[in-house]
Amino acid sequence: MPAIELDALHFSYPSPLPGGLPVSVLQGVSFSVPPGQSIAITGATGCGKTTLALLLAGLAPAMTGGTATGRVLIGSLDALHTSPASLSHTVGIVFQEPERQLFNMTVAEEIAFGLEARALSPAEISTRLAQVLQQVGLAGLEHRAPWQLSGGQQKRLAIGCIIAMQPAVMVLDEPMAGLDPVGRREVAALLAELSASTGATVIVLEKDAEFIARWAQRVLVLHEGRVVHDGSPAAVYHAVTDLQQRGVAVPQMAELAHALRTRGEEAAFLTASQALHWMRSRRPAWRVAATAVVPPAAAAATLPAAIEADSLSFSYDRTTPALDRLSLHVPRGQFVAVAGPNGGGKSTLARHFIGLLRPQSGTLQIEGHPTAQQTVAELARTVGYVFQNPDYQIFASTVRQEISVGPQATGLRGAALAERVDDALAAFALAGCAELPPAVLGYGVRRLVTLASVWAMQPAIWVLDEPTTGLDARLSARLMQRLHDQHAAGRTILLITHDLRLAAEAERLVVISRGQVVQDGIPAQVFQDAAALAAVGLRPPAVTRLALKLAPAGFPRLALSVDEFMRFWQP
Amino acid sequence: MSYEDQITGSGWLHRLDPRTKLLLISCGAMLLVALEQWPALLALLVLIHIGLLTSRVPLRQIGWVWRQLRRVLLVVVLAYPLLARVPGPVLWSWGPVSITTAAVMAGLMTAARVIGMSLLFFLLLFTTRQNELVRGLVRLGLPFEWGLTLAIALRYIPTFGRAVQQMQEAQAARGWQPGGSLRTRVQGVIPVVIALVIEVVRTADTLGMALAARGVGSGRPRSVWRDIRLQPVDWAVMVVALLLTAGALAWAR
Numbered sequence: 001m002p003a004i005e006l007d008a009l010h011f012s013y014p015s016p017l018p019g020g021l022p023v024s025v026l027q028g029v030s031f032s033v034p035p036g037q038s039i040a041i042t043g044a045t046g047c048g049k050t051t052l053a054l055l056l057a058g059l060a061p062a063m064t065g066g067t068a069t070g071r072v073l074i075g076s077l078d079a080l081h082t083s084p085a086s087l088s089h090t091v092g093i094v095f096q097e098p099e100r101q102l103f104n105m106t107v108a109e110e111i112a113f114g115l116e117a118r119a120l121s122p123a124e125i126s127t128r129l130a131q132v133l134q135q136v137g138l139a140g141l142e143h144r145a146p147w148q149l150s151g152g153q154q155k156r157l158a159i160g161c162i163i164a165m166q167p168a169v170m171v172l173d174e175p176m177a178g179l180d181p182v183g184r185r186e187v188a189a190l191l192a193e194l195s196a197s198t199g200a201t202v203i204v205l206e207k208d209a210e211f212i213a214r215w216a217q218r219v220l221v222l223h224e225g226r227v228v229h230d231g232s233p234a235a236v237y238h239a240v241t242d243l244q245q246r247g248v249a250v251p252q253m254a255e256l257a258h259a260l261r262t263r264g265e266e267a268a269f270l271t272a273s274q275a276l277h278w279m280r281s282r283r284p285a286w287r288v289a290a291t292a293v294v295p296p297a298a299a300a301a302t303l304p305a306a307i308e309a310d311s312l313s314f315s316y317d318r319t320t321p322a323l324d325r326l327s328l329h330v331p332r333g334q335f336v337a338v339a340g341p342n343g344g345g346k347s348t349l350a351r352h353f354i355g356l357l358r359p360q361s362g363t364l365q366i367e368g369h370p371t372a373q374q375t376v377a378e379l380a381r382t383v384g385y386v387f388q389n390p391d392y393q394i395f396a397s398t399v400r401q402e403i404s405v406g407p408q409a410t411g412l413r414g415a416a417l418a419e420r421v422d423d424a425l426a427a428f429a430l431a432g433c434a435e436l437p438p439a440v441l442g443y444g445v446r447r448l449v450t451l452a453s454v455w456a457m458q459p460a461i462w463v464l465d466e467p468t469t470g471l472d473a474r475l476s477a478r479l480m481q482r483l484h485d486q487h488a489a490g491r492t493i494l495l496i497t498h499d500l501r502l503a504a505e506a507e508r509l510v511v512i513s514r515g516q517v518v519q520d521g522i523p524a525q526v527f528q529d530a531a532a533l534a535a536v537g538l539r540p541p542a543v544t545r546l547a548l549k550l551a552p553a554g555f556p557r558l559a560l561s562v563d564e565f566m567r568f569w570q571p
Numbered sequence: 572m573s574y575e576d577q578i579t580g581s582g583w584l585h586r587l588d589p590r591t592k593l594l595l596i597s598c599g600a601m602l603l604v605a606l607e608q609w610p611a612l613l614a615l616l617v618l619i620h621i622g623l624l625t626s627r628v629p630l631r632q633i634g635w636v637w638r639q640l641r642r643v644l645l646v647v648v649l650a651y652p653l654l655a656r657v658p659g660p661v662l663w664s665w666g667p668v669s670i671t672t673a674a675v676m677a678g679l680m681t682a683a684r685v686i687g688m689s690l691l692f693f694l695l696l697f698t699t700r701q702n703e704l705v706r707g708l709v710r711l712g713l714p715f716e717w718g719l720t721l722a723i724a725l726r727y728i729p730t731f732g733r734a735v736q737q738m739q740e741a742q743a744a745r746g747w748q749p750g751g752s753l754r755t756r757v758q759g760v761i762p763v764v765i766a767l768v769i770e771v772v773r774t775a776d777t778l779g780m781a782l783a784a785r786g787v788g789s790g791r792p793r794s795v796w797r798d799i800r801l802q803p804v805d806w807a808v809m810v811v812a813l814l815l816t817a818g819a820l821a822w823a824r
Contacts, residue, residue: 084788109702119794395765
């Protein structure tokens with residue numbers, strides 16, 4: 001008997017607006033999963049992944065409202081007609097946001113909670129607790145409060161709570177979302193052995209293609225509520241063009257293999273090591289391409305500075321420094337990517353730029369003026385700040401009003417205001433939802449609204465704190481395109497990101513760790529020193545790693561993107 | 572300062588059974604209401620502080636309660652004599668308004684009761700772990716779901732506090748000038764309240780599902796991993812508390 005069997009599953013939510021039509025999310029999803037399989041379900045934002053996760057756990061429609069037709073069988077249980085609490089014996093679900101599912105005061109109580117619901121004896125709970133702590137690598141932290149843990153630890157705890165209940169099926173909604181590279185690796189390592197160590201069928205709903213390519217035995221691609229691909233990662237990620245058109249992220253090596261195939265090669269690989277193997281077997285003779293791009297020279301320090309931080313120090317508790325005598329000179333008009341581990345000082349630095357934090361020692365000048373004497377509102381005329389969580393920065397009752405908030409506060413009125421807002425709506429393709437309340441829009445669109453809101457203020461300096469978190473490939477690309485437009489218009493851009501594929505698009509990459517700048521240069525230069533990056537938990541993009549590995553064989557230059565790599569590919 | 576990072580100590584109050592502490596604060600509350608004599612009231616306030624301090628509740632947490640209440644206390648002390656007509660020798664009068672010495676004293680006494688009650692409440696909060704509090708209330712007859720709801724409410728107050736702070740920062744970053752007239756201030760608060768309500772609803776939705784996914788609502792009996800048990804010291808404290816309360820009430824008559 002399959003572990004999971006879906007048959008012609010349709011699901012729709014009631015309309016978020018009074019009198020509106022129901023919103024159809026799944027439109028006839030059928031598939032079956034044998035016991036013990038590790039399966040990834042992927043797709044663009046709004047494809048129905050999260051809804052599918054809730055249906056598998058019996059939480060939709062029971063707790064979300066909406067209408068489901070068709071069949072969801074978990075083993076022999078009918079998930080559509082079993083109460084969530086009863087189904088929790090068979091299916092465990094891990095939600096995306098740790099903050100909203102870790103509701104106990106200590107790690108141990110958090111794991112014990114579900115076992116108490118199973119009415120296990122205290123002795124049994126203690127035994128199983130010890131096992132699970134070991135398994136998820138949290139032994140020794142059992143008395144910590146969940147919110148004191150790092151992002152990766154929180155995710156591992158949420159997974160541990162489910163492992164403890166020993167379900168036959170585990171459903172994980174975006175386990176990689178919101179994690180820094182270190183956290184990702186921790187969670188990936190745990191997931192790698194999850195099915196083997198528990199015997200459970202594991203379903204991961206995820207956007208991260210690099211993770212899926214390594215982890216999954218099988219990939220399903222959802223698009224507009226339908227399954228459009230179903231097969232091994234190698235088979236599914238073969239269809240690069242189709243996936244990209246649907247906004248689905250593709251592993252960079254799959255993209256490279258696709259580019260090689262369009263040149264008539266028979267290339268098929270998903271990881272850098274597979275690609276290396278393939279290329280070595282081809283024994284190509286590299287020669288320096290005539291069209292080799294010269295890396296842009298790092299901007300001279302003599303240009304007028306947009307941001308001038310000198311020996312900046314800051315500490316939240318006055319003992320451990322969050323910034324430690326950090327100096328950074330950003331010339332006007334530069335596009336800078338900032339990377340580094342969480343807790344290393346990236347956000348602390350960025351919050352200084354808009355005056356939310358003041359230097360405790362050292363100085364900071366924005367466009368030549370010290371921030372110490374300016375209010376946040378004054379700085380907001382120069383610095384456009386995009387915060388991490390879109391839901392903490394949306395205030396108005398329609399998208400149009402939301403975008404007007406900033407320009408209005410700076411004194412824009414009447415036709416000029418309307419024109420500015422219309423431009424912002426157009427730039428982010430939001431005209432269609434201008435009159436809708438932001439709260440009814442999907443996460444990705446809400447993120448675009450926050451960007452449009454800052455765009456409308458036309459700041460000279462953009463500061464963005466991990467803006468692509470939670471965005472699919474297409475929205476992420478649209479965001480980067482707007483940033484490149486702003487850069488071309490002479491604006492200064494400071495992009496905080498964990499995604500070094502995006503960082504590679506910047507003119508300069510600054511790595512911050514332990515409150516200090518540990519690497520600073522053009523991305524190619526920073527990527528060259530893979531060991532220094534590894535020390536702070538970062539890895540260059542796959543295509544760059546491949547170029548580095550091929551350098552001894554004569555590959556002429558460090559490639560930052562698939563296009564760049566292909567320029568040098570002359571077997 | 573928040574409920575999240577409170578319970579760090581392991582003093583004698585921390586080790587008491589939550590039921591014992593509930594009895595303690597009930598006795599304290601009863602006395603705060605019943606006692607009309609200044610010496611007795613002050614002694615009770617001192618006793619509460621001694622209890623907190625000997626249980627190694629940090630001074631900074633006690634100070635935090637005082638600071639949080641300072642405005643309320645000030646309003647009580649100032650407004651009480653104006654609003655409550657207590658007969659007695661007139662201290663000061665202006666037209667129809669007259670303030671008596673007794674009214675001033677009554678205001679001060681009310682303020683003492685407010686701070687006393689608050690300290691008692693925080694005594695329970697500062698020294699009791701969330702699950703023990705819930706367990707204690709459930710053992711006293713509260714349905715489990717109610718106890719859980721209370722515990723979760725306490726757990727998430729600081730979380731939403733942080734959310735509000737970030738929302739206000741985001742608002743400032745969009746050019747909003749804090750301060751100004753009452754009207755503009757209210758206009759500034761409303762959007763944050765709306766954003767907060769949306770955030771609370773979203774959190775509650777997921778939380779409800781997370782609880783169901785961990786077996787809440789199955790209607791089946793639960794086990795308890797770390798149950799609470801009344802120790803000899805609990806009985807001793809309860810007896811002493813009851814005797815002291817009875818004695819004080821008898822004396823106050």
